[in-house]
Amino acid sequence: MTKIQNIKGMRDHLPQAMLLRQHIVGVLTQVAERHGFEPLQTPVVEYAEALEGKLGDDEKLIYRFEDHGGRRLALRYDQTVPLARVVAQYAGQLALPWRRYAYGPSYRGERPARGRYREFYQFDVDIVGSNAPLADAEIVAVLTESLEALGFPGFTTLLNHRQVIGGIARASGLDEAAAGGVYRAIDKFDKLGADGVREELLRSGVAPGAADQILALVQTNGDPGDVLEELSGRLAADARAVAALENLRAVVAGLVEMGVAPERYRVAPRLARGLSYYTGLVFEAITPHWPEGSLLGGGRYDELIGQFAGRPIPTVGLAFGIDRLHDVMEELGLGPRSSTTARAYVTIFGPGQAAASLALARELRAGGVNTLIALDIAAGLGKQLKEADRKGVRFALVLGPDELARGEVIVKDLRGDGQRSVPRTAVLELLRGE
């Protein structure tokens, strides 16, 4: 017999993990629907052509294969390219602006590592077809409400704008061609610190004076209004940066009007974000309780979604990485920790009590209590109670001949040592309550 395992980097999720993941997805779905986002599901498989020509070097990470008719297919790399395809393909059926959420797996042939998987699940939230700053603000509000609802402590969302970083690079005397190196260096600020970034900037050809100026600008700190004002003064000569700062100011105003708590966001000119397709706002949620990196991020990308439709379709959005959230929540002890869905276990004393016991189980279920039943009547009560305990169920119920005669049920609390006889009519309320 061959020993067959799961593929490395593609995980099995056993019940305890799944219950936490379902909790996460349930919370994200509820917050998204509260804002009127609508669900979309696209196939896991796309024509390879749809994914190609967009990822540069990373294109080698795409899982490609041929179907039975020799067509070139690929496992999706993210849920953004499928969204772009859908927006073009069903243009007549989709009223813009369109708020859509999507949940499912994507695939990348990466070297598996802690927190990096070949199959990973994302919950995407995007507003397609609006360039209004309120759309940007709503995405950040959804992010904030979601992390709050999941119970994340002390998180903050860093806000920046692509053209603020561009402006910082330009103001330091660098042309567009050199800007890429600046983005990449700044992106490592939290990892390398100011000195490390300075070295990196020098290595990528930035003059020492320019590097110092960049470092001073990206470390501008304080209240969003103050940071925006200071940057506006320093970048006043750069029209694109001025417009970007104006846009950020409108996004922040939207956050205030939407009631997002001020401690939940900061303007952080050092935030670069890796992905080159962002055109406006970029953001990233961080928490000091997870020093290894950001929880998630997103931004505005006005060119990408329209690529199949052949015209720009302004879009802002984010992707919650379920695997990341799962790992962090497990580490921080957030969310449910149960390994069972059941609250009660109904034993079956013997054949003569089967009907009454099963009727009790049915009643409990109808009343909303998840209830396991013993399957093996011959096993005897001791073995059944052991099973209930092993399953992690809170309450085991016994309906022996005496209890049946008295109209009672023995309720054993498997977490405590307690056991008591309860009138049968009172069992449902008791299990619901405790």
Add this chain to the structure above:
Amino acid sequence: MTKIQNIKGMRDHLPQAMLLRQHIVGVLTQVAERHGFEPLQTPVVEYAEALEGKLGDDEKLIYRFEDHGGRRLALRYDQTVPLARVVAQYAGQLALPWRRYAYGPSYRGERPARGRYREFYQFDVDIVGSNAPLADAEIVAVLTESLEALGFPGFTTLLNHRQVIGGIARASGLDEAAAGGVYRAIDKFDKLGADGVREELLRSGVAPGAADQILALVQTNGDPGDVLEELSGRLAADARAVAALENLRAVVAGLVEMGVAPERYRVAPRLARGLSYYTGLVFEAITPHWPEGSLLGGGRYDELIGQFAGRPIPTVGLAFGIDRLHDVMEELGLGPRSSTTARAYVTIFGPGQAAASLALARELRAGGVNTLIALDIAAGLGKQLKEADRKGVRFALVLGPDELARGEVIVKDLRGDGQRSVPRTAVLELLRGE
């Protein structure tokens, strides 16, 4: 610009379809959890080896490919083989009997047709590690409660046992080798009728007398007890059939004790089910409102799950085909028909009213009302109301300067023609109620 579409047989599900599908999965999840089933998720991709050698001719339908390290991978064909792998791989962590549910896509390179897709979603429910008839009965109870909760009218589940059909073949003088042709012929009873099956039996080499006897036996009809008694008489000489009928009798007794309504099931000796891996109970739910075939089916398969573990692990289960349920429910008008998640749309009269309008939206959401907001303040009220209407939202709310001054909100019912001024404090209750 290349026109890129979804792959044939792999569907995009736009919001209206998704809301129905999420409703279906939500109901199935709730019923499964009521019975203490626990969620499992396995990767969409498995080692090709895990899937091979189990499907006979159908093996050519597997989507196979190589990963970046040259390993042979495959998209899963169903959720049963992954379950078998998991049961072997995590034996120490899983207490048997184990009730597990699983929801996700599987893949088959079939010719796409109405109701047959290359990517299809299944919701599987299995009890692993029990051969008790109560386990069989519980699976049928889950099936029944699920279809009832989904609102299916007038469905019935046909019950049979693999060794009842075997016994019928043997009692008609056929050996095991000929039995396969008998199963296949009987399986077409609902399509071909008695005469058609008779012809098919004769074509597969069954003698006319034996064919008539088979036909008489498989058409045994009536109350489960009567059918079982009649078959017991006719198959009394066949020990395996006698044991099978005894087992069916115990399953039916379990259904009675579990309170499954008697009109919801029948013993139907004509039910064969295509899949060769069933070893005991087989069942299929049908409804006269869907003449094209069964809604879904399942059964007991005591050999398959233990194949990776190297020992038999008795298992009974079923798979709800979400695509089939979706198609039928759409046809029968069951379930939600909404294309939006939002119930209210909060307009923004002008910049001076933005903060108050967004605060109102926040309040409604906190009160559980899914609420869209206008994003483009400059668009003006007329355009915003048109958007609300196009989205299919029921209520549009207007907070103009006059309303703000009076502490009121205009609530427009977009389904009726109604419009009224309501005290702001009463809006939430109004939207919740209607």
